[in-house]
Amino acid sequence: xxxAIDKQGDIVVVDVEGQLIVGNRQELKQKVLDxxxxxxxxxxxxxxxTGYIDSSGLGVLVSLSxxxxxxxxxxxxxxxxxxLKTLFELTKLDTLFQIADTRERAxxxx
Amino acid sequence: MKELVAILxxxxxxxRCGVSVWxxxxxxxxxRVVAAAPALDGLPPxxxxxxxxxxxxxxxxxxxxxxxxxxxxxxHNWVGLGPMAACAADDPERLLAxxxxxxxxxxxxxxxxxxxxxxxxxxxxxxxxxxTTSEILGRTVSLGEAARTILKEISETVGxxxxxxxxxxxxxxxxxxxxxxxxASEEIPPIATDDPHSVSARVFRTQQLVQLxxxxxxxxxxxDYRDGAMLxxxxxxxxxxxxxxxxxxxxxxRRSTQSFTAGDxxxxxxxxxxxxxxxxxxxxxRESLSQQRLLQxxxxxxxxxxxxxxRVTVVAPDAVVAARVVPAESVGGDFYHLFPLxxxxxxxxxxxxxGHGYRAALIMALAMSAAAIHAQATDDPGQMLxxxxxxxxxELELTEMYISGFYAVLDCNSRVxxxxxxxxxxxxxxxxxxxxxxxxxxxxxLGMVEDPPSAASREWNSGGDLLVLFTDGISxxxxxxxxxxxxxxxxxxxxxxxAATPAEIVERVFDMLSLHTGDTPRRxxxxxxxxxx
Numbered sequence: 001x002x003x004a005i006d007k008q009g010d011i012v013v014v015d016v017e018g019q020l021i022v023g024n025r026q027e028l029k030q031k032v033l034d035x036x037x038x039x040x041x042x043x044x045x046x047x048x049x050t051g052y053i054d055s056s057g058l059g060v061l062v063s064l065s066x067x068x069x070x071x072x073x074x075x076x077x078x079x080x081x082x083x084l085k086t087l088f089e090l091t092k093l094d095t096l097f098q099i100a101d102t103r104e105r106a107x108x109x110x
Numbered sequence: 111m112k113e114l115v116a117i118l119x120x121x122x123x124x125x126r127c128g129v130s131v132w133x134x135x136x137x138x139x140x141x142r143v144v145a146a147a148p149a150l151d152g153l154p155p156x157x158x159x160x161x162x163x164x165x166x167x168x169x170x171x172x173x174x175x176x177x178x179x180x181x182x183x184x185x186h187n188w189v190g191l192g193p194m195a196a197c198a199a200d201d202p203e204r205l206l207a208x209x210x211x212x213x214x215x216x217x218x219x220x221x222x223x224x225x226x227x228x229x230x231x232x233x234x235x236x237x238x239x240x241x242t243t244s245e246i247l248g249r250t251v252s253l254g255e256a257a258r259t260i261l262k263e264i265s266e267t268v269g270x271x272x273x274x275x276x277x278x279x280x281x282x283x284x285x286x287x288x289x290x291x292x293x294a295s296e297e298i299p300p301i302a303t304d305d306p307h308s309v310s311a312r313v314f315r316t317q318q319l320v321q322l323x324x325x326x327x328x329x330x331x332x333x334d335y336r337d338g339a340m341l342x343x344x345x346x347x348x349x350x351x352x353x354x355x356x357x358x359x360x361x362x363x364r365r366s367t368q369s370f371t372a373g374d375x376x377x378x379x380x381x382x383x384x385x386x387x388x389x390x391x392x393x394x395x396r397e398s399l400s401q402q403r404l405l406q407x408x409x410x411x412x413x414x415x416x417x418x419x420x421r422v423t424v425v426a427p428d429a430v431v432a433a434r435v436v437p438a439e440s441v442g443g444d445f446y447h448l449f450p451l452x453x454x455x456x457x458x459x460x461x462x463x464x465g466h467g468y469r470a471a472l473i474m475a476l477a478m479s480a481a482a483i484h485a486q487a488t489d490d491p492g493q494m495l496x497x498x499x500x501x502x503x504x505e506l507e508l509t510e511m512y513i514s515g516f517y518a519v520l521d522c523n524s525r526v527x528x529x530x531x532x533x534x535x536x537x538x539x540x541x542x543x544x545x546x547x548x549x550x551x552x553x554x555x556l557g558m559v560e561d562p563p564s565a566a567s568r569e570w571n572s573g574g575d576l577l578v579l580f581t582d583g584i585s586x587x588x589x590x591x592x593x594x595x596x597x598x599x600x601x602x603x604x605x606x607x608x609a610a611t612p613a614e615i616v617e618r619v620f621d622m623l624s625l626h627t628g629d630t631p632r633r634x635x636x637x638x639x640x641x642x643x
Contacts, residue, residue: 022465052586054586054633054634055462055464055465055514055582055634056464056465058464058555059464059465059510059511059512060510062512062554062558063510087535090535090536090550090551091514091533091534091535091551091554091555092532092533092551092552092553092554092555093533093554093555093558095554096554096558096559
């Protein structure tokens with residue numbers, strides 16, 4: 001499990017490999033907050049390689065989204081698998097995030 | 111020396127000339143007789159004796175004259191023939207030259223025996239010290255007490271009058287005296303392990319023994335136990351892959367003028383290893399005790415948490431409810447609540463606080479208290495959750511936690527089910543005919559957004575419909591190969607057993623869950639509430 005950070009122009013792209021759960025959520029949070037501190041304002045979290053997000057993982061996404069918005073930035077999500085899409089729909093979290101089907105569409109949407 | 115005495119006597123009788131052997135002890139001291147035949151009254155003055163090998167001198171010894179030669183070898187020994195006045199030998203010089211190697215050989219043998227005896231005595235002392243040390247460590251619980259006794263014993267064995275045992279404090283990263291000789295340990299200042307001037311800190315960092323000679327400067331924080339040469343030895347705990355430094359043993363103020371020997375180094379290092387094992391053992395015992403205490407406290411917290419959950423009979427006879435909560439850790443964030451309301455209505459709630467452990471348990475307890483207050487104040491589930499959020503908002507923001515919650519009010523008179531759902535994914539009505547209706551989340555979880563929760567309603571077939579609520583711990587439960595149980599499997603079991611009592615249905619679902627997970631550790635709390643009213 002790890003988080004790869006990549007820059008596509010002024011967009012910070014975070015790839016979540018494996019799971020986003022109680023055990024590693026702080027690592028993701030810290031990495032994104034570090035980028036926010038460095039001036040990053042557009043963030044995309046790509047879940048192509050993510051199998052599972054637990055309730056703590058969802059919590060950290062909401063918390064990051066709030067913090068980024070407070071700085072005038074934006075957090076978008078891409079490539080949720082079917083299970084994760086259902087999870088976002090069932091918990092109404094899909095109303096809180098802009099979710100794109102592919103990385104390209106998400107990048108274009110900024 | 112018996113052999114030497116016999117040889118001298120035989121020589122005296124055969125040659126009719128007296129013979130004596132004198133020695134000057136190593137490190138100085140008065141000349142003394144080793145053996146003589148016959149015994150003489152006095153001793154020759156030391157300065158008159160020859161120092162060169164093969165040299166023979168006539169020297170005064172009391173009233174007599176003696177012919178003396180030095181015995182070759184590292185020791186200061188002489189052979190003297192005489193008194194010359196009573197010596198019948200024709201050629202005393204030749205006789206003396208004959209006697210010197212004979213005496214040398216005898217003395218060499220005698221000295222070796224003495225050295226071996228001394229060595230043996232020394233080894234005996236060392237073994238005795240090691241034995242005493244392990245005995246002290248074996249029967250003492252307090253490390254400080256053991257350290258003081260060991261320091262005293264080891265100092266006596268190596269002849270040191272000063273010393274200190276310093277142990278690493280992991281919180282402050284300093285070396286602190288737990289025992290001292292020649293000073294009060296509590297007055298010895300702690301030394302930072304990265305102190306560049308301290309010998310103790312260097313020994314701790316490098317895990318290598320250091321011997322300071324008497325003329326090397328003393329570092330002020332180490333002056334309390336330094337007097338002349340100082341031996342500083344690391345206390346190590348050695349595991350198969352690592353040598354962990356735990357402290358330092360310092361010894362100084364040696365009684366003799368000589369420096370510490372290689373034997374002393376080895377002995378102190380052996381003792382230091384024993385002390386290291388004792389320190390590590392004491393630490394492990396302490397950690398194990400605190401772990402045990404923590405487990406007991408967690409168990410207590412779990413019991414308290416379980417007691418917060420209501421008995422299912424509080425809503426009888428209007429509703430029949432079965433519920434079960436199994437926390438992943440001793441305390442968790444899942445909960446349910448039941449409220450008997452006016453005019454035959456029943457309030458049923460399920461909640462899942464994000465995260466586990468104490469913080470989640472605390473939020474869960476707060477949520478339950480707030481729900482109990484607000485459920486009596488309004489019949490509208492949306493307003494109830496809104497009021498609950500108002501009570502918890504500050505705490506949720508502070509802890510960055512949130513609650514996915516569902517609250518329904520069942521009215522068996524008007525046959526209406528009203529509900530509010532803030533991000534709870536698994537809420538269903540299972541009808542008598544086996545149809546399943548999902549009660550979708552109307553809002554994201556409590557604490558995630560500012561907007562107040564809304565409410566919806568649907569028909570409720572009293573006595574037939576089942577309200578099924580469970581948390582994602584159940585549908586996400588993994589088997590040994592990591593496969594999720596899935597929501598469908600849970601619903602299928604419930605549909606299959608829909609005619610049974612809620613208690614029986616809960617039992618079946620948990621049986622099926624156990625078959626799926628086997629002994630795989632739980633990752634999340636499991637909560638299931640089934641209501642018929």
